[in-house]
Amino acid sequence: TQLLEQSPQFLSIQEGENLTVYCNSSSVFSSLQWYRQEPGEGPVLLVTVVTGGEVKKLKRLTFQFGDARKDSSLHITAAQPGDTGLYLCAGEGETSGSRLTFGEGTQLTVNP
Amino acid sequence: DTGVSQNPRHKITKRGQNVTFRCDPISEHNRLYWYRQTLGQGPEFLTYFQNEAQLEKSRLLSDRFSAERPKGSFSTLEIQRTEQGDSAMYLCASSTLTTLTDTQYFGPGTRLTVL
Numbered sequence: 139t140q141l142l143e144q145s146p147q148f149l150s151i152q153e154g155e156n157l158t159v160y161c162n163s164s165s166v167f168s169s170l171q172w173y174r175q176e177p178g179e180g181p182v183l184l185v186t187v188v189t190g191g192e193v194k195k196l197k198r199l200t201f202q203f204g205d206a207r208k209d210s211s212l213h214i215t216a217a218q219p220g221d222t223g224l225y226l227c228a229g230e231g232e233t234s235g236s237r238l239t240f241g242e243g244t245q246l247t248v249n250p
Numbered sequence: 251d252t253g254v255s256q257n258p259r260h261k262i263t264k265r266g267q268n269v270t271f272r273c274d275p276i277s278e279h280n281r282l283y284w285y286r287q288t289l290g291q292g293p294e295f296l297t298y299f300q301n302e303a304q305l306e307k308s309r310l311l312s313d314r315f316s317a318e319r320p321k322g323s324f325s326t327l328e329i330q331r332t333e334q335g336d337s338a339m340y341l342c343a344s345s346t347l348t349t350l351t352d353t354q355y356f357g358p359g360t361r362l363t364v365l
Contacts, residue, residue, distance in 0.1 A: 142292075169351040180254075180341050180356035181293070188351050226292050228354075236281060236345070236352050237306065240292030 141165070142229055144241035151217055152249050159212045159244045161227035168232045170203055170210045175224040175243070184212075217248045252276060254357035256342050262363045263332055270328045271360045275344030282325050283354060284317055285341040286310065293341055299325060332364045 142163045151157055161170070169188045173181035185194050187203035187210060194201045198221075200213040210227055224245050228238040255274045263269050275282045280301050285293035296315070297307045301322040311317075314332075319325040329336055339361050343354040 144292075169353075171353060173356070178359075178361065180256075180343075180359045183353065183355060186351055186353045228292070230352055236283070236298055236347075237295040237308075238283075238285075238293075238354060240294070242290070242292050 142227055142239055142241040144225075144227055144244050146244060147242060148245050148247075150247040150249065153218055154216050155248075157214050157217060157246070159225055159227075159246075160209070161211065161241050162209045163229065163239075164208065165229070166207050166232050167229035168207070169230045170207075171228045171230070171238070172201055172210070172212055173226045173228065175226060181226055181228075214246075217246075219248045219250050222246055222248050254342055254344050254355055256340075256357040256360050258360060259358060260361045260363075262365065264365050265334060266331055268328065268330045269332060269362065270326055271340055271342075271362075273325045273327070273342030273344075273357060275324070275342070276355060279344035279346045279355075280322070281345045281347065281352065281354075282319055283343040283345070284325070284327050285343065287339040287341055287359070288337075296327075329362075332362075334364045337362055337364045 171186045172184040175181040185201045190205045190207045192203045198215045224243045226243045228240045283298040284296040287293040299319040314330045317327045339359045341359045343356045345354045
């Protein structure tokens with residue numbers, strides 16, 4: 139069974155601070171996707187990373203895929219209250235077909 | 251709006267009743283997935299279709315659950331004889347496989363409450 143561990147589970151910071159969310163596994167993934175979810179809504183795709191060592195930037199968000207494709211990180215620079223939400227990483231396994239394995243999520247709160 | 255749509259958005263039912271949810275994927279996507287998400291957890295895979303064929307089912311999908319995608323477009327998920335433990339958000343996602351990845355786009359979900 140593939141597992142993805144996300145940390146931290148909860149994060150409460152002040153506006154303007156930087157933060158990093160981690161997603162780790164002992165399994166190799168063919169791709170990894172990051173989503174953001176608001177209460178009562180479905181996850182919204184932020185990025186997909188495919189290549190080991192890949193770095194993608196989306197405005198103040200920087201995503202990195204580990205060289206061995208077993209882990210990933212999301213770094214947010216100068217967080218804003220609008221960044222508040224549940225951040226989920228999800229891996230597409232090399233041997234699990236198309237199913238996504240999700241981490242438990244990181245609940246981020248950015249206080250004004 | 252050309253995203254994934256789900257209906258109803260909310261469903262409250264009594265234990266023992268049957269419920270059916272509908273998902274309309276992004277029109278050009280041939281893959282459709284169902285996930286279940288309980289409070290404080292990430293989504294868990296239930297089943298997926300490629301066109302009208304159901305290719306994979308999770309062990310989470312008990313005999314009371316059945317999913318169909320009869321014409322390879324919309325899909326329905328039915329839960330028979332609902333139990334309180336079925337209360338969750340049911341999410342649908344769709345994708346189209348590229349050479350590199352199978353990025354899935356999610357709908358807004360159906361929140362089921364079993365009383």
